[in-house]
Amino acid sequence: MSTRSVRREAPAKINIFLRVLGAREDGYHDLESLVVPTSLADVVTVRDAESLKVDVRGASELVGEVPAGGLNLALVAALALGDACPDAGGAEIVVEKRIPVAAGLGGGSADAAATLLALNELWGCAVDEGTLAELAERLGSDVPAMLAGGPILMSGRGELVAPAEVAPLHWVLVYFDFGVRSPDAYRWWDEAGGGTGPDPQALLDAAAAGDPEALGPLLFNDLERPVFARHPVVAEAKERLLAAGALGAVMSGSGSSVVGLARDETHARAVAASLPGSIVVSAPPS
Ligand code: C5P
Numbered sequence: 149m150s151t152r153s154v155r156r157e158a159p160a161k162i163n164i165f166l167r168v169l170g171a172r173e174d175g176y177h178d179l180e181s182l183v184v185p186t187s188l189a190d191v192v193t194v195r196d197a198e199s200l201k202v203d204v205r206g207a208s209e210l211v212g213e214v215p216a217g218g219l220n221l222a223l224v225a226a227l228a229l230g231d232a233c234p235d236a237g238g239a240e241i242v243v244e245k246r247i248p249v250a251a252g253l254g255g256g257s258a259d260a261a262a263t264l265l266a267l268n269e270l271w272g273c274a275v276d277e278g279t280l281a282e283l284a285e286r287l288g289s290d291v292p293a294m295l296a297g298g299p300i301l302m303s304g305r306g307e308l309v310a311p312a313e314v315a316p317l318h319w320v321l322v323y324f325d326f327g328v329r330s331p332d333a334y335r336w337w338d339e340a341g342g343g344t345g346p347d348p349q350a351l352l353d354a355a356a357a358g359d360p361e362a363l364g365p366l367l368f369n370d371l372e373r374p375v376f377a378r379h380p381v382v383a384e385a386k387e388r389l390l391a392a393g394a395l396g397a398v399m400s401g402s403g404s405s406v407v408g409l410a411r412d413e414t415h416a417r418a419v420a421a422s423l424p425g426s427i428v429v430s431a432p433p434s
Contacts, residue, residue: 250327315358364395
């Protein structure tokens with residue numbers, strides 16, 4: 149009997165604005181953010197197996213930080229889907245890591261969303277979209293946007309997702325060998341007395357029009373100030389991107405990654421050339 153398998157890409161996201169509106173009673177923060185998938189992606193493959201197990205493969209500096217056991221979000225996603233699906237069996241989940249971990253790029257959330265979709269298919273669960281969205285919300289604030297796919301205007305704590313129009317653009321991504329935990333970033337925002345960025349309408353218009361010159365100066369992330377205060381190298385990366393000619397630069401999510409916006413692919417390569425270790429991504433993928 150041949151083993152069936154289902155393979156899905158799990159794209160990293162960048163937040164091209166992130167506006168924190170305020171702390172909530174439940175420990176989360178209300179926010180608004182434009183979440184855009186990138187050409188940088190993990191690959192999740194699920195295949196029939198006796199039991200449920202996760203195998204994380206990839207560059208050792210990435211995989212070393214990904215728990216393969218109980219805390220792995222792909223495994224938690226599989227267990228959650230299993231509860232909702234009478235036909236659930238075992239599965240081997242292989243995650244090929246390309247996305248830096250805890251970098252504000254939603255790698256773990258993307259893997260979890262891809263696992264839900266892939267196992268729903270492998271197991272023939274036919275769990276409907278609404279139920280998958282509820283499972284996604286329980287798994288983490290970024291998972292609903294990753295499950296929906298495509299550019300998303302997210303609100304609430306992350307569970308409210310609306311499709312957004314964003315033209316393909318080229319970005320230079322700078323990442324670090326350390327991450328920032330989101331609970332820390334939000335707590336630092338509280339301790340700093342908050343700070344909420346502007347109405348994003350002009351930014352949304354520039355993103356929809358695919359106008360990088362207009363978009364560059366409008367990028368913002370309210371978590372930057374508190375994260376930069378603890379991690380000056382992240383602030384420096386933003387400065388270096390701007391000094392290298394990026395039209396704008398912004399930290400993604402709760403950090404530590406920073407992205408710089410380029411005019412086009414040639415310009416992105418030129419900016420990346422002066423920042424060792426940086427990579428060029430398109431977002432949304434062209
Ligand atoms: O939902 P997720 O598990 O990704 O959130 C991790 C932590 O990040 C939360 O427990 C909370 O401290 C913080 N967070 C927040 N507001 C959000 C999302 C996350 O305060 N909208």
